[in-house]
Each structure stands twice: as structure tokens, then as C-alpha cells.
Amino acid sequence: MSFALKVKEEIVSHSFTHIQKQTFLCGFIKSNGEFIYTSTGIKLRLSTISNRIARSLLSMCKEFFKGEIQIAIIQSQSLKKQKTFHLTLIGETEAFLRDLEIYDFNNHKNIAVNETVLKTDDLLRAYIAGMFVALGSVNSPETINYHLEVQFKDLESAEYFSQILNKKYDFDFKILVRSENKIICYIKKSALVSDFIKLVDAPISVMEFENERISRDLVNNINRIQNIDIYNQRKTTSTAEKQTKQIHWLKEQKMFNALSDRIKILANLRLANPEMSYLELAQAMNKKGHKITKSGISNIFRTIDKIAGVDHEK
Structure with missing residues (x-):
């Protein structure tokens, strides 16, 4: 029926x-x-x-x-x-x-x-x-x-x-x-x-309609969140690969030791943890005694980007 x-x-x-x-x-x-x-x-x-x-x-x-x-x-x-x-x-x-x-x-x-x-x-x-x-x-x-x-x-x-x-x-x-x-x-x-x-x-039909609608909306929201997570993970991975290459280049050019201690600590953290987000890097830096925010992490990588001579991708 x-x-x-x-x-x-x-x-x-x-x-x-x-x-x-x-x-x-x-x-x-x-x-x-x-x-x-x-x-x-x-x-x-x-x-x-x-x-x-x-x-x-x-x-x-x-x-x-x-x-x-x-x-x-x-x-x-x-x-x-x-x-x-x-x-x-x-x-x-x-x-x-x-x-x-x-x-x-x-x-x-x-x-x-x-x-x-x-x-x-x-x-x-x-x-x-x-x-x-x-x-x-x-x-x-x-x-x-x-x-x-x-x-x-x-x-x-x-x-x-x-x-x-x-x-x-x-x-x-x-x-x-x-x-x-x-x-x-x-x-x-x-x-x-x-x-x-x-x-x-027709209240029974209303309940059937609403239950199906809520279930579909829930599935759609879950899929949307998963897609966002996948996109963010890919973006983090791509950004980390670029930053890792820049840090290796600085070391090869004997320019790494000229950086401040804070930048060197963050750079080594990135090399050791390419999967970390900016928030996770900020938390790791704080544990090492360097108080910094996500915005501060972003600024340091911009500095590395400029020193390495590669345009920063926003």
C-alpha cells in the first residue's frame, strides 16, 4: 500500500x-x-x-x-x-x-x-x-x-x-x-x-513521515560531517607535507640553526608529527613551556615559508 x-x-x-x-x-x-x-x-x-x-x-x-x-x-x-x-x-x-x-x-x-x-x-x-x-x-x-x-x-x-x-x-x-x-x-x-x-x-502518518525525515536528516548530517573531516584531514596532510619540505630545505641550506629556539622546536615537532593539526601542535608547544595559540603556530609557519622562499598557501 x-x-x-x-x-x-x-x-x-x-x-x-x-x-x-x-x-x-x-x-x-x-x-x-x-x-x-x-x-x-x-x-x-x-x-x-x-x-x-x-x-x-x-x-x-x-x-x-x-x-x-x-x-x-x-x-x-x-x-x-x-x-x-x-x-x-x-x-x-x-x-x-x-x-x-x-x-x-x-x-x-x-x-x-x-x-x-x-x-x-x-x-x-x-x-x-x-x-x-x-x-x-x-x-x-x-x-x-x-x-x-x-x-x-x-x-x-x-x-x-x-x-x-x-x-x-x-x-x-x-x-x-x-x-x-x-x-x-x-x-x-x-x-x-x-x-x-x-x-x-492523520497523526500516525505524521509520525511515520517525521521519523523517516529525521532519520534521513541525521544520516545526511553525519555524512556531511564526515566529508568535512575528510576534507580537513586532507588539507592538514597537504599543508604538513609542504611545511616538512621547507624545514628539510632549511636544514640542507644550513639555515635552520639561525632560527629562534621557538621556531626550531615547532619545526622539529612538525617533522616528528606530520599528522598534527595546528591546535595539537599548540598544545604540544605549551607542554614544552612555549605558550602559543593556533594563530601563533600559523604565524611561525608563515615565517618559515618566507625564509624558504615559497609563497604561503592560504
Whole structure:
């Protein structure tokens, strides 16, 4: 089962109040409902690939719909052999949609969500959850790219959805028009994806998402630190090789004894310990009674560099 389907099934597994069910249905039907025009009237078809979601929708519809509900299961011919569950509402469809304030048959358009829903947090969350369960998707947290989207058939609905989420909850949904009947509202920031899953009341999925995200971030940080350590070690080794060559050159040129005692002690320490960092060299010098800092070590090697006649590499 995909992570997106886990989130959706967790959403419908919760207990909804009567009005929350109504609001959830409103969001779902607006995004997923399909009209079927026949000689006997209008039928309404709702579709899902989840048996659990289909059963939840059937239970909710029975509370509000007075007509007949037909159930059909379509087996795909693809390799995955995926099943699609169709609920077809027959009979009092127009009255049902008017009561739920979903569709305006006079103007042939979806009705904007009720102002009471917009002002009531738990109802608005149920409405958004219905939309997401209908046509939403979210990448598994195990993937590299974080992505959550809700698909719409028209630009007006997509803009309306993103406006509600961005204004009310400070999300940053962006709109992508893939085709005339396929408009996507999406977010990619991991924190926003997590917040949305929390908003639609899927706490177990939030925990799974956050645990995977934290684990990945921890691994990335460890790898980053290791890469920095490797780089620093290589840099120390390269610098030490250059300094060792300069010190040997000074000795070959009989110039070494002209150096101060402090410089000679540090130079011999470098020859004996080519792997030491400046901090470790400073600590070794302090043990020998020569108080010095990392900056002082760096200055002495600059002096050696100048005497040896080699440009110092910063």
C-alpha cells in the first residue's frame, strides 16, 4: 500500500460528527463526483481504489442520500490488477447535492464552501480532508523528494483551494496547469507536507513521515560531517607535507640553526608529527613551556615559508 493511501485510509478511520460527515462529503464529491446523464435522470458516481474508503463513503452517503446506491468493483487489466470501487447514487441526486450545498444546477457549477465551514476549524479541516481523499497524493517519506498535491479539473477550483489553505493556515500551495482538465495544487517543503497531513487528522502518518525525515536528516548530517573531516584531514596532510619540505630545505641550506629556539622546536615537532593539526601542535608547544595559540603556530609557519622562499598557501 502506498503512503498516500495509508494517509487517506487513516483519515476515514476516524469518527466524524454528523455535520463533519456532511462537510467531508462536500469536499470529496466536489473533487471526485462524476455526473452520469440518463433518460431517467442524473446519477452521481464516486470512485476510489480503497475498499475502506468505499465503505466509509457508503456509510456517510446513507445518512444523507434517500435514493438508491449501487456498488460496482472494476478490476483493471494492468499488471497491478488494481480494483476500483464505484458508488453510483440514483434517484434523489439533485436534492442530495442541493442539501449538501455542493452543486448549483441552475448555473451548472460547484458552490463555494459555506461561510460557516470557513469559520469553523474542525469543519474546514473535514472539507479539506474530503478533497485530499478524493484526488490528493503525497510521496512516501522514504523518497528523496517531498511532494504533496491535490488535483482539480478546473483552474477556478484549484485557485479557491490554494487561497483557503494559504490564507487560513499559511501554507504555500502553488498551482501547476498540466492540461486543460488537470490542474495541480502542490507543496514541496517537508515541514509543510507534515503540517498538511496533521491538518487532515492523520497523526500516525505524521509520525511515520517525521521519523523517516529525521532519520534521513541525521544520516545526511553525519555524512556531511564526515566529508568535512575528510576534507580537513586532507588539507592538514597537504599543508604538513609542504611545511616538512621547507624545514628539510632549511636544514640542507644550513639555515635552520639561525632560527629562534621557538621556531626550531615547532619545526622539529612538525617533522616528528606530520599528522598534527595546528591546535595539537599548540598544545604540544605549551607542554614544552612555549605558550602559543593556533594563530601563533600559523604565524611561525608563515615565517618559515618566507625564509624558504615559497609563497604561503592560504
